[in-house]
Each structure stands twice: as structure tokens, then as C-alpha cells.
Amino acid sequence: MVDRHRYARLRTDAGGTGMTEQVAATGRKRGPYAKTKRTRAAILDAALDVFARGGYRSGSIRDIATAVGMSEAGLLHHFPTKSALLAAVLEHRDQRSIDVLGTDDADPLATLRGLVELARYNASVPGVVALYCTLSAEATDPGHPAHAYFVTRYADTVGRLERAFDGCRELGRLRDGTTPGSAARQAVAVMDGLQVQWLLDPEGVDMAAELDRFLREVVDFD
Amino acid sequence: MVDRHRYARLRTDAGGTGMTEQVAATGRKRGPYAKTKRTRAAILDAALDVFARGGYRSGSIRDIATAVGMSEAGLLHHFPTKSALLAAVLEHRDQRSIDVLGTDDADPLATLRGLVELARYNASVPGVVALYCTLSAEATDPGHPAHAYFVTRYADTVGRLERAFDGCRELGRLRDGTTPGSAARQAVAVMDGLQVQWLLDPEGVDMAAELDRFLREVVDFD
Numbered sequence: 058m059v060d061r062h063r064y065a066r067l068r069t070d071a072g073g074t075g076m077t078e079q080v081a082a083t084g085r086k087r088g089p090y091a092k093t094k095r096t097r098a099a100i101l102d103a104a105l106d107v108f109a110r111g112g113y114r115s116g117s118i119r120d121i122a123t124a125v126g127m128s129e130a131g132l133l134h135h136f137p138t139k140s141a142l143l144a145a146v147l148e149h150r151d152q153r154s155i156d157v158l159g160t161d162d163a164d165p166l167a168t169l170r171g172l173v174e175l176a177r178y179n180a181s182v183p184g185v186v187a188l189y190c191t192l193s194a195e196a197t198d199p200g201h202p203a204h205a206y207f208v209t210r211y212a213d214t215v216g217r218l219e220r221a222f223d224g225c226r227e228l229g230r231l232r233d234g235t236t237p238g239s240a241a242r243q244a245v246a247v248m249d250g251l252q253v254q255w256l257l258d259p260e261g262v263d264m265a266a267e268l269d270r271f272l273r274e275v276v277d278f279d
Numbered sequence: 280m281v282d283r284h285r286y287a288r289l290r291t292d293a294g295g296t297g298m299t300e301q302v303a304a305t306g307r308k309r310g311p312y313a314k315t316k317r318t319r320a321a322i323l324d325a326a327l328d329v330f331a332r333g334g335y336r337s338g339s340i341r342d343i344a345t346a347v348g349m350s351e352a353g354l355l356h357h358f359p360t361k362s363a364l365l366a367a368v369l370e371h372r373d374q375r376s377i378d379v380l381g382t383d384d385a386d387p388l389a390t391l392r393g394l395v396e397l398a399r400y401n402a403s404v405p406g407v408v409a410l411y412c413t414l415s416a417e418a419t420d421p422g423h424p425a426h427a428y429f430v431t432r433y434a435d436t437v438g439r440l441e442r443a444f445d446g447c448r449e450l451g452r453l454r455d456g457t458t459p460g461s462a463a464r465q466a467v468a469v470m471d472g473l474q475v476q477w478l479l480d481p482e483g484v485d486m487a488a489e490l491d492r493f494l495r496e497v498v499d500f501d
Contacts, residue, residue, distance in 0.1 A: 110420055115337040190416035197409055197478035198332055208479050215476070232496070239492050242484065246472025247465055254437070254464060256419035257430050262464065270461050274454070274496055 097135050099125045101149065104142050109188035113143055113195055113203070140202045147192075147206060150185055162217070165224030169244075169272050172218070176248060177265035186252050193249070215241045222276070230277040240275045247271045319357050321347045323371065326364050331410035335365055335417055335425070362424040369414075369428060372407055384439070387446030391466075391494050394440070398470060399487035408474050415471070437463045444498070452499040462497045469493045 103124035107116040118139055122132040136142040158171040179186050196203040215238075222237035222244075231237065248268055255262040272278070325346035329338040340361055344354040358364040380393040401408050418425040437460075444459035444466075453459065470490055477484040494500075 110422075187416070187419055190419065191413065193475055194409070194412035194416045194478075197412065197475060200332075211476060211479050235492075235496065239489060242473070242476060242489055243469055243493050246469045246476060246489075248468075248472065249475055250468025250471035251464070253415055253419060253471055254433060254468060256416075257433050267461060267464055267468075270457075271465050274457065 093135075096125075096127075097145075100127075100132060100135055100142070101145055104146050105149075105184055105188055108143070108146065108192070109184040113139075113192055113201075118142075143192075143203060144206075146188070147203065150189060151210070162220060162224075165221040165228070166230070166276070166278060168217070168221040169225070169276060169278075172244065172248065173265050173269045173272065176251070176268045179252065180255070180264055183256065183259070187256055190249070190252050190256065211245070215245055218244055225276050232275045232277070235275050243275075244268075244272065315357075318347075318349075319367075322349075322354060322357055322364070323367055326368050327371075327406055327410055330365070330368065330414070331406040335361075335414055335423075340364075365414075365425060366428075368410070369425065372411060373432070384442060384446075387443040387450070388452070388498070388500060390439070390443040391447070391498060391500075394466065394470065395487050395491045395494065398473070398490045401474065402477070402486055405478065405481070409478055412471070412474050412478065433467070437467055440466055447498050454497045454499070457497050465497075466490075466494065 100121065103121045104116070107121050107124065110116070118129055118132060121142070122129045125132070136145060154175055158168065158175055162168065192203055193207055195201055196207040198204065218241035219237045222231055222235075222240040225231040226237055231240070248264075251262060251264045251267055255264050322343065325343045326338070329343050329346065332338070340351050340354060343364070344351045347354070358367060376397055380390065380397055384390065414425060415429055417423055418429040420426065440463035441459045444453055444457075444462040447453040448459055453462070470486075473484060473486045473489055477486050
């Protein structure tokens with residue numbers, strides 16, 4: 058199962074990330090297992106597209122099945138519920154974020170630079186960004202199936218950045234008067250808020266450059 | 280028509296803003312016109328609630344009609360289309376924002392303080408905030424009926440704040456190295472991003488205090 062998910066993630070990542078080649082290579086594998094992986098990948102692509110366009114709630118399994126030329130029953134064989142499909146799409150997004158951000162908490166400046174890299178990567182996947190914006194807003198409703206996921210995800214992200222800013226403070230690089238907790242909340246907010254502005258005006262907004270400017274206002278990188 | 284909209288706005292604002300009394304007084308007016316106003320107000324309340332819970336796309340006229348005990352046809356008599364209803368809800372939100380922010384561009388520091396006041400007011404209307412977050416994300420899709428509205432709204436808001444930060448610069452109060460355009464984009468992003476964090480964790484996030492801290496990082500208020 059883990060392997061299938063990983064493949065699905067790779068395929069969904071295709072476009073602008075240099076991963077297309079790996080995917081194409083993997084796609085040439087023979088046999089029923091490879092076919093299943095291709096099918097799951099195609100479903101995740103379609104789900105991402107349908108959810109990104111209309112949000113999770115109005116996106117239907119039927120629309121996703123139609124997009125990949127399957128029956129609803131056929132799709133449900135791969136992902137038994139719409140929530141399971143959503144979880145797979147979110148897992149993809151998270152894994153990709155972790156890959157870009159890195160997992161090394163030892164160098165706080167590197168973590169913050171990783172955040173700018175993530176913003177730069179996001180600019181290559183507008184569909185994922187649109188999905189994430191719509192879903193995180195929808196999921197603020199405690200009744201939404203992804204509510205718990207987003208509550209945990211935000212707490213984790215803010216916590217991790219707070220540790221990074223605290224590390225900067227210990228290095229004497231955090232601006233006086235700024236607290237690590239406040240800088241973390243603001244950094245996450247700037248990143249999220251810029252995504253909406255960028256989706257509305259892709260030519261007028263440079264997410265990575267703007268986030269970089271924000272970070273340089275609170276941290277001394279030089 | 281203008282008057283009816285205004286009434287609808289007041290009623291929808293009820294709760295936490297000191298406007299309840301005005302509304303109650305207006306509500307005591309007699310006659311069919313007053314009844315129409317009350318009905319429109321009730322529809323806007325229900326629409327706000329339904330759209331805030333599930334987003335605009337999955338919110339149905341039928342659900343809204345049911346919530347106010349009307350038939351769909353009855354509701355469509357007041358708002359002929361779902362888009363017209365959305366426009367009325369957005370108009371309400373904007374008018375309220377303008378009321379809080381003020382329209383005086385002459386004092387840039389007052390404009391920025393108004394932004395903090397707006398964040399404080401928003402904390403009293405979580406349903407409106409949830410609606411706005413979900414809608415602005417959904418509406419990044421060029422095919423969404425509110426797309427043009429949000430493109431214009433963001434351009435206007437960023438433009439207005441850019442003028443305010445430029446005013447601060449002229450007063451020698453903008454932080455060195457910060458440009459008015461960048462500060463404006465970041466301020467809007469912080470405000471938007473904090474809304475999602477606050478909706479996910481109402482006890483843990485103080486939107487007004489956090490926005491205030493951000494603004495004090497780029498502007499000298501004292």
C-alpha cells in the first residue's frame with residue numbers, strides 16, 4: 058500500500074518539478090500491479106483537479122470517475138470512500154511539502170529557506186494550491202471530514218516554525234521585539250494569504266519573493 | 280432597493296456589534312414593505328449560514344429556503360438567482376468592512392488602525408469570516424461567479440493599503456527596506472491567513488493582536 062501511494066504521489070506531482078521522467082519510466086513497468094498504480098495515479102490527478110475546481114464538498118465521485126473513463130463502482134474499488142480519496146490527495150501534498158522543506162530541524166535558517174523553496178514549488182502547481190486553499194477554508198467547519206487533519210496540520214506547522222524562529226533567536230538573528238510564536242503564526246499566514254492573492258493575480262504576485270521579504274523583516278539571514 | 284439592502288445588512292450584522300437595537304427598532308415597522316425587508320434579512324442570514332458551512336457551490340437554494348421556512352419559488356421571488364443572493368451577502372460584508380475601516384485616506388495611520396479594528400470585529404462574526412475564506416478560495420477559479428468580484432476587491436484593498444503605507448513612508452514611519460506595495464500585500468495576506476488559523480483554533484489565535492504586531496514590525500506608530 059505504501060508503495061502505491063508513493064507512486065500516486067509521484068504521478069500527481071508531474072509537471073514543472075522534473076519528476077515527469079521518473080513517472081514515465083515507472084509507468085513503463087508491466088503487469089497488473091503497474092496498471093493498478095497507473096489507475097490510482099490517474100484517479101488522484103482527476104480528484105485533485107475536480108476538488109481544486111469546486112472544493113471537496115461539491116466535487117463528486119461521479120465527476121472524477123467520468124474524468125478517468127471509469128464507472129463509480131470501479132473508482133470505489135481503488136478508494137472506497139470520498140474521504141479516503143481526499144486523504145490520499147492530502148497525503149500527496151504533505152509528502153511533497155516535506156520533501157521540499159526537509160526534515161532537519163537542526164538548522165533553523167535552512168528551515169526558513171525551505172519555506173521559501175516550498176512557495177517557489179507551489180507556484181508550479183496551481184491546482185494543488187487552489188485545492189489546499191479551498192479545502193483548508195471548508196475544513197474550518199468542525200463537521201468537515203478533513204477538519205481534524207487541518208487542525209493537527211496547522212498546529213504542527215506553526216509549532217515547527219516556532220522552533221525554527223526560536224533557533225534564530227538563540228543565534229541572535231531574530232529581530233528584537235518579535236517572539237518566535239508570533240513570527241511562526243505570521244509566516245504561515247503570509248504564506249497562506251499570498252496563495253489566494255497569487256491565484257487571483259498570477260502575474261502580479263511572486264509568492265516566494267514576497268515570503269522571502271517577510272522573513273527578512275523578522276530574521277537576519279546574512 | 281438600496282434601502283432594502285441596507286436593512287438586510289443591518290439585520291445580518293446583528294450580534295456583537297451594537298446594531299441589534301437599531302435592527303429591532305426597524306423590525307417593529309408595520310406594513311408589507313417592512314415584512315419584505317424582514318424576509319430578505321432572514322434569507323440573507325440563512326444564506327450566510329449555509330454558504331459559510333459548505334461553501335457557495337455546494338450550498339443550495341433549497342437548503343436556504345428550508346431554513347427560512349419558504350418554498351424555493353418564494354425565495355427566488357426575493358433573489359432571482361443564487362448569484363444575486365451571493366452578491367447581496369458579499370455587499371453586506373463589504374459595507375460592514377467599509378464602516379469599520381472608514382473611508383478617510385488622509386490619515387494613513389488611522390487606516391492601518393482601522394484594519395486592526397476590522398480584525399477585532401471579524402472575531403465577532405465567525406460565520407462571515409468562514410464564508411469569506413471559503414468563497415475567496417473557491418472564487419480563484421476564473422469560472423466562479425464571484426471571480427471578477429474578488430479580483431477587483433483584492434486589487435482595491437491592496438491598492439488602498441499601498442497608499443496608506445506610502446503615506447507612512449512620507450511621514451518617515453515606514454521601516455527602512457520595506458516598500459509600500461510589499462507591506463500592503465503582506466498585510467492583506469496576514470489578515471487572510473490568520474482567519475483560517477483562527478477558525479481552526481479560536482482560543483489559540485488573537486487575529487487583531489497578531490495583525491497589530493505585524494503592522495508594528497513595518498510601521499512606527501508611536
